[in-house]
């Protein structure tokens with residue numbers, strides 16, 4: 001019944017990342033109503049500072065009520081559907097982007113394309129830059145949604161750039177070159193390299209020398225650099241955030257082909273904690289790309305009502321500066337809480353300075369150094385500790401035993417419950433020499449099916465990888 005495009009499963013929606021959400025939905029934790037439920041720690045949502053935005057909305061009824069200086073602007077907003085977006089909104093967005101980047105780069109609103117979230121922005125960019133069957137290189141581990149956003153409808157192939165714990169999962173020239181050679185062996189024309197800075201799932205910002213290596217590599221191969229910077233405003237510790245654009249400017253590359261090959265994706269989903277508003281954008285110095293992407297954006301425009309509300313919010317510079325600072329302070333505190341909680345259970349995290357999650361090392365809890373063992377551990381953590389965290393395999397991590405744990409979508413009290421559960425889990429696990437699955441007690445039959453499908457899938461993917 002469906003087209004082959006719609007029924008193709010290259011979207012990766014059946015990965016453990018999304019399956020964990022489904023298992024959580026069946027039995028969600030609630031401190032009062034369901035204290036034995038599953039705690040959702042697999043969702044990179046920032047709920048820590050919504051209490052600052054809500055009163056602003058209440059105090060500024062004009063922005064929601066579509067009024068300006070006491071006069072209604074309802075008709076103007078209701079009829080507005082220009083895919084270039086409201087000029088006032090775009091001006092505020094470029095100012096905001098510059099502010100997040102320490103006002104080192106001045107952004108031009110004419111180089112900005114609006115889209116319904118970074119999800120849509122990423123898809124549009126890839127659609128504009130690569131043909132079906134061409135390839136984009138992406139350092140691992142990477143956000144599982146990219147399989148859906150970059151591959152599914154565009155028909156573009158993702159070639160992983162394998163990064164390793166021994167390098168702190170940093171991108172190296174060797175790893176980039178290795179991925180490029182693999183793509184060539186597969187007869188894939190490489191159109192670009194796609195980075196996430198700060199990284200999801202690592203929670204780290206890219207270092208200057210990493211960005212310089214990337215620039216050198218992109219220049220040598222004459223390919224695009226796409227930088228997803230949706231977490232740029234979450235940087236809560238040094239070193240500060242350095243965008244690929246800053247790194248290129250530092251090297252005076254504004255008049256080179258590379259400058260035209262750099263494209264930034266940003267959204268208000270993470271920094272402002274507003275994923276439901278669906279505000280994303282592409283920023284590019286390349287006029288041809290901006291023009292094509294603007295046409296594409298008509299498939300996923302941002303509602304003019306949302307644009308109106310948020311241009312009012314962003315115009316209040318005093319409020320946004322205060323918000324950003326306070327939000328970063330809260331994220332840092334929360335991250336420290338998670339790191340010290342896990343430490344008490346003998347679990348270490350990769351050193352991080354950004355994001356809404358930690359990249360957690362549970363290799364010592366694996367029964368063997370395989371992805372099958374990682375899936376088994378994930379499974380046990382869901383059924384025994386009743387925590388949904390996301391296994392590294394769903395981020396295409398090269399080494400088994402790493403998990404992403406989110407800390408900004410739950411309350412402090414819930415995080416404390418989660419830390420107690422993990423401690424108990426680790427104690428029981430070392431006491432019994434490994435926890436046996438107790439599905440019958442804890443997990444419903446749907447969860448059981450979902451989980452066992454996933455175990456089968458990961459095992460066969462591992463086998464394939466070893467055989468090729």
Ligand SMILES: Cc1ncc(COP(=O)(O)O)c(C=O)c1O
Pocket residue numbers: 044116117118119120143145196200228230267268269275279280
């Ligand atoms: C790296 C990255 N890019 C894009 C997105 C999608 O963001 P949006 O809600 O703006 O579509 C996410 C969401 O988690 C993400 O982690």
